[in-house]
Amino acid sequence: MSRRRKKNTQEAEEPYTPFDFPEFDDLPATTITSVVYSNLKIDSQKLFNELPLSKRADPNVVLRSKQERKDFCEDFPKGEIISIQVEDRIRGSVIRKLKKHWCPPCQLSEPEGDPPIYKKVLTVTEVYNYNPKTDETEIKCYCSNCKKTYKAEDLKILFHFRNQVMVYMTTERNLVNLMIFASDVKITNIKMAGCSTIRESRQIIANFWKSKIYPTSSWKFFSPKSTQPRFVFEEAMININFRFGSFIDPEKFYELWSQYKSRKKVSNVTYGSASQKSINIKFPKQFAGVKAMITFPRAGAKTCELTEITDWPEDVKHVRKKKKKESQPTIVVFMTTSTLVTGQAGQELKHWYNFFRDITLEKEEEIKEVIVPLDYGKVLAILGEPIV
Secondary structure, three states: OHHHHHHHHHHHOOOOOOOOOOOHHHOOEEEEEEEEEEOEEEOHHHHHHHOOOOOOOOOOOEEOOHHHHHHHOOOOOOOOEEEEEEOOEEEEOEEOOOOEEEOOOOOOEEEEOOOOEEEEOEEEEEEEEEEOOOOEEEEEEEEOOOOEEEOHHHHOOOOOOOOEEEEEEEOOOOEEEEEEEOOOOOOOEEEEEOOOOHHHHHHHHHHHHHHHHHHHOOEEEEOOOOOOOEEEEEEEEEEEEEEOOOOEOHHHHHHHHHHHHHOOOOOEEEEOOOOOOEEEEEOOOOOOOOEEEEEOOOOOOOOOEEEEEOOOOOOOOOOOOOOOOOOOOEEEEEOOOEEEEEEOOHHHHHHHHHHHHHHHHHOHHHHEOOOOOOOHHHHHHHHHOOOO
């Protein structure tokens, strides 16, 4: 019993740990999806054939899940390309999720429910045929019911987007997926997913151009109004997770941010669901239209300039899809101070993150949960009383 008391006393005397906020650019992200608009025209077939693969990009390796990719690339240096896909052909390792498809020749279906509704039975899986002469792997389809192998087009299965080159490249943390919508007629765009920080997303594109795309000569020319490579970043989704302290008092924390709602610094403050036990803070948009742009002074330059812009350059084509409802910058704080920062624009999130950090640090003594030390003498006295 005395040993137990000594341990608990030590725990009660642990030093005070203040709130701690990293710099925004260093925050670890779970999801950063960016669309990068350029002024380049790129030949997709040349890019597929000439991008340099890592020496360890083994065509016999099939990676299905994120964890398998992470384990395989754990000791790879960053900037190594391990897989490239165009249409139904792959160079390097095979990175494909396990999917099943329906076989039109078999047309298998089975009843479900009462009255029965006939649903398709999925019997087709992907198979990969490696050709050592071309050093390429072809994606085909095998039906376990009719025991036949088909090309994807024969079964009307789509494995790819038109003119898309999919590149998987190692980063410090995992893999980044570069979906390059290349064309030697239209301007090339890049969709990028898997970056660990916003800063890293800029670095990846800059390094990818100067060390991978430019040496291949797969790019032919810029748009007519430009002589310099440009890349404009538009974030589609950013989710950042971090923890800034120990625990907060939920009522005082909610009251604090409700005050800023009345001052129009905050759009809305709400409690999360009972299962979440969080406080959700939505902020108004302040920097609509601000985007990051990388500019190289010439095609083969080793350095570039990173700037913020509000107007699209004339030589960068921007085709906006059907307008969706724009989401507000949001910070979700759980009672353990595990925090989610989510939104669509890095500039917006950085502004409101810094605002949130400054207010939280200023009011730390008011909102931090106060843990009353346990009187172990009283506890032992209660436990030691005889049971009546």
